[in-house]
Amino acid sequence: MNLFLSPFKEKLFFSILLVLPFLSAFAQEEITKPELQEIKVDSLYREDQFYFAFTYNTLQQKPVGLKQQKFSIGLSGGFLRDMPINKNRTKAFATGVGLSLNNYNQNLAITGTAQEANYAIMDSQTSFDKNKFTQLLIDVPLEFRWRTSTYESYKFWRIYGGVKLSYLAYSKSVLNDSQGKTLIANNNDFNKFLYGLYLSAGYNTFNVYAYYGLNPILKNLSIEGEKAKMNTMNVGVIFYIL
Template sequence: MASIHNRIRTIIINGGLLLSFASGFAQEIQAVKEEATVKIDSLYREDQFFFSFTYNTLQNKPADFSQSKFATGFSAGFVRDMPIVKDRTVAIASGLGFTYNNYNQNLAITGTNELPVYNIVDTDTYSKSKFSQLFIDVPLEVRWRTSTYQSYKFWRIYGGVKLSYLLYNKSVFNGDSGNTTLTNNKDFNKLVYGLYLAVGNNSINVYTYYGLNPIFKNGTQVDGQNLSVQALNMGLIFYIL
């Protein structure tokens, strides 16, 4: 009889220990889950890769200056997101990127790299007249969005200033008077800057950039007029986490 009592006591003690261990283990799992939830929320950022396609136009054009054909641009880069409010719907961001722009127009750029010459010509006197530019960009933007760490589909309004340094430029003119290709024209501004705005939902957004300073340096003239054209680029921008 004593042996039976001892066995029952042993079973009860072992069962209690097992229940105590199971309870403690469940509490540890719950604590880990809560910690993970807090950790995910605390690290939530909209760090993103982006790329855009734009239609490029020029503003503040001199008399008789006109654009022809469809001029396009492309940009890509990465931005680091830094939330500034508790729910992370407002943030500032900065990063690094590259932009390649094309412009087609009736501005003939001839001469040499050291001494370029500018003329506005009739559209029926040439087959190609364009210049292209490659920039390295540093954007600085303010961000508003409706995102959470559980959802990547949200509305956004991102806007700011973009500083761009000219790495390379090329102009091509093929006309009745001959063909000319110039590279690294010294008359292009090395540093340009402008305002931009991106508005949309999820990955696809409408994008606009307006240059605040001219593409060409002060003093660059065509037919006695200052060549003070500024960029206006409109298109779509895509964000990828």
Template sequence: MIFMRFIFFIFISVVFITPALSQESDNTFGNKVIDSLYKEDQFYIGVTYNLLGQKPEGLSQNGFSSGFHFGFTKDMPINKRRNIAIGLGVGLSLNSFNQNLQIAKTDGNNLEFSIIDDTDYSKNKFSTYMLEVPLEFRWRTSTAVDYKFWRIYTGFKFGYLFANNTKFEGQPENMKLSNLDIFNKFQYGLSLSAGYNTWNFYFYYSLNPIFKNEAQINGQIIDANALKVGLIFFIL
């Protein structure tokens, strides 16, 4: 509840308070009205291929592990040319990881982790659903009249996992689990977006594990973290 209030406060501050601190200033360029206080790239949509880093021995990925990300980032230029800015926003991140780590419930309702053979199943994955707060340092070659430009955005992304599920299809029986307490609720990492105009490379590296320390295989903690590589598109 405290975290949700914090996110709500951030969202209200970003969307409503910041514009009140600036005044509109328009100039003319030919027949166009030019906003000298322009902002860029305030909405984003991204698609990624998700990887697992720091995997324990025997854990491997298979199939296509995907991510879908979208949100709003308030662009706050910090120089006169307005090509250097700070970005602060809020968004959603939906991710799936296809791999051979089975998460099952025992007769005592405890969770058990095991590496399974590829021949024992047709599908095995876990999915995470996160509310994210991106904080970025933004550099670009934009002007008030140029909508095609180079950009490099680096930053830190803080995420709150509000839902998760696992899905196993195989022998001896299919199994679905949801909202397991074994996942780390708070996940954070470094992000990089770089490109020209529409096409932009995106990379995210998580600085903490996906699972809590209680997630173990034969006494070994599963320290696997998330890496995401893909494309990101900016609007307005």
């Protein structure tokens, strides 16, 4: 009986010795997997891929007598590709594409045709129900980003700024007064290409936004022989989504 048990115990002992290295390697692999996953997430995370903005639109360098009426609003949204440039991923470049819909309520009467439009300032004694022009723009933002983000938190400070290039896809002006309704689509005088500087800053969800156009909305705006290079400044809030 003792002779039988001794070889059995010896085999069991050597079997355990052979299995132990595999169990150790397996345990080591299980321990390092979360660490590898953590490094992978930290090295690949990106911020603020989608944006949505709501703005109040103002006209700058206006002709004498031109005043804005009511509340002129703008809506924009799009996608940006976040490209971090430092190890901590707190600095980045971003570019992408978006759409903007801008409305401007004012007392600049636009009549005539899309090929030959006429412009006049309506005084306070001239009554009208509606007078505005609308722009639909395809935007290409180019921005530099600074933030205090980490891959573990979505709440951080940010300052983003850059240049926005815009192509005018569609424009419309509507004047509704005692003479009837005048609608002009795709007025040739509207600049097809617009560009300007913008800045957004804030913490977490709430961010303020400002854009200043560097070239005129209308190429050939002339009021009683005086030319005007009217541009825009839009201020509001912007929201970012991963």
